[in-house]
Amino acid sequence: MTHLRLAMFDVDGTLIDSQHTIISAMTIAWSRLDLGTPKPDHVRQIIGLSLVEACAMLLPWATPATHRAVAEAYKSAFHTLRLMPEHDDPLFPGALAALDQLETDGWLLGLATGKSRRGVEAMLDTHGLHGRFVTIQTADENPSKPDPSMLHRAADECGVAIANVAMIGDTSYDMAMANAARAAAIGVSWGYQSLEELRGAGAKVVLDSFENLTRVLDSVIGERSCVPPQS
Structure with a gap:
């Protein structure tokens, strides 16, 4: 496991x-x-x-x-x-390639989002991402971030030790949730909150692009696996 x-x-x-x-x-x-x-x-x-x-x-x-x-x-x-023809919520540059690389490297992929289940399904439809995520945690089934329930539930569903779970997000709520769950907190700089807010909430690393994501995750999870679990 x-x-x-x-x-x-x-x-x-x-x-x-x-x-x-x-x-x-x-x-x-x-x-x-x-x-x-x-x-x-x-x-x-x-x-x-x-x-x-x-x-x-x-x-x-x-x-x-x-x-x-x-x-x-x-x-x-x-x-x-x-439903409007001009509607467009695009993937950020490099997102799809990063997902592909993580899957190639043997990572399981999941979502932890404040969106509703209906909203997530629509996003998956739009971007052709159905089947990519083995666990999807939404606001319909869980307390709001930064409560750690989404990450605990995802880890349990996938049979993954929490030390081997990384949360990648753009807000202080994501970082605080990760730290509350004792997962790795990885921030991204292209979202809707500042570098200071991410670091203040406990981001281990803040990425400037998806390009380095796989290397950073390998490094961070590798470091965590060498540290005895806290009681």
Whole structure:
């Protein structure tokens, strides 16, 4: 069991550049509920959280019922935007090649995302990624990041020791989740939070491109396998 290695990927801001759709959907949701207009920078900061938690962070003064209403309006708006002919949430450069290389090197691949199961399925359809990920953890089955449940559940499903699990993500929520789970925290610089936020949340390494991902993962997991597990 211990020789298996699992690379878990965040989706929005790590594999795909979806910020424009997310900001547009949140703007529509606020408009439908007469809440004004959210600031794009504020919306970018909550990408990665589960939807109701994200709405609560954006609207800390509002009631839980309002947070849920905004979440439902967002889901409706996002679904509508996704069906438009001009919709495009592209893979970041090098993402597909990195997935190919990791599979060639024997890594298991998984997703840990604040997206819904429906949203993940749509992303897999769009980019032809069905069958690539042996475990998919979404907001529908797990507490929001940074709770470690997604990574613990993924490791259990795959029979992988947590010391051999790496979380690759673009937000402090991903890094905090990885550290809470005692997995390796690997940040990426091309997403929606800053280098300082990633390092402050415990990123072991922050990548500037997918090109070095396989080498970095081999190095980090190799180092961790030499360290006795904490009690």
